[in-house]
Amino acid sequence: MKSSSMNTHMGNISIDNEVIAQYAGSVATECFGIVGMAGVNMKDGIVRLLRKESMTRGITVSLTPEHKLSIDFHVVVSYGVNIPAVASNLIESVKYKVEKFAGLEIEKINIFVEGVRQID
Numbered sequence: 721m722k723s724s725s726m727n728t729h730m731g732n733i734s735i736d737n738e739v740i741a742q743y744a745g746s747v748a749t750e751c752f753g754i755v756g757m758a759g760v761n762m763k764d765g766i767v768r769l770l771r772k773e774s775m776t777r778g779i780t781v782s783l784t785p786e787h788k789l790s791i792d793f794h795v796v797v798s799y800g801v802n803i804p805a806v807a808s809n810l811i812e813s814v815k816y817k818v819e820k821f822a823g824l825e826i827e828k829i830n831i832f833v834e835g836v837r838q839i840d
Contacts, residue, residue: 724783724824733823737781740822744791745779747817753806758794758834778834788827789818795831799838807831 723734748754757778780792791814797806811829819826 740781741776741779743821744814744818747814751810751813753798753801755796755837758796784827788825790828792830794834796835796837799836
């Protein structure tokens with residue numbers, strides 16, 4: 721079990737990285753221009769849109785040696801959006817909300833745009 725932990729005056733708090741990934745994924749899907757998380761099959765190079773219940777497979781959370789979070793997002797964006805603007809919005813939203821939620825500082829957020837989908 722990989723987890724992020726912090727020491728407080730009352731004791732140690734451990735948060736599983738899967739919990740942080742679930743929260744970060746729900747924040748990300750609320751952002752304008754993000755259709756969802758992408759699952760990448762490395763063997764075949766196939767990208768597919770993940771359903772809500774498996775969106776954490778498109779997100780990787782790790783703890784740096786300085787005890788800060790590093791989050792990687794593999795996303796599918798809406799057709800016709802400004803990708804740098806969507807990425808900037810995603811970074812700002814996730815950074816603010818996840819830091820507030822987990823009580824840990826985020827060192828970096830990497831965004832990998834794996835596909836584009838037209839919204840009906």
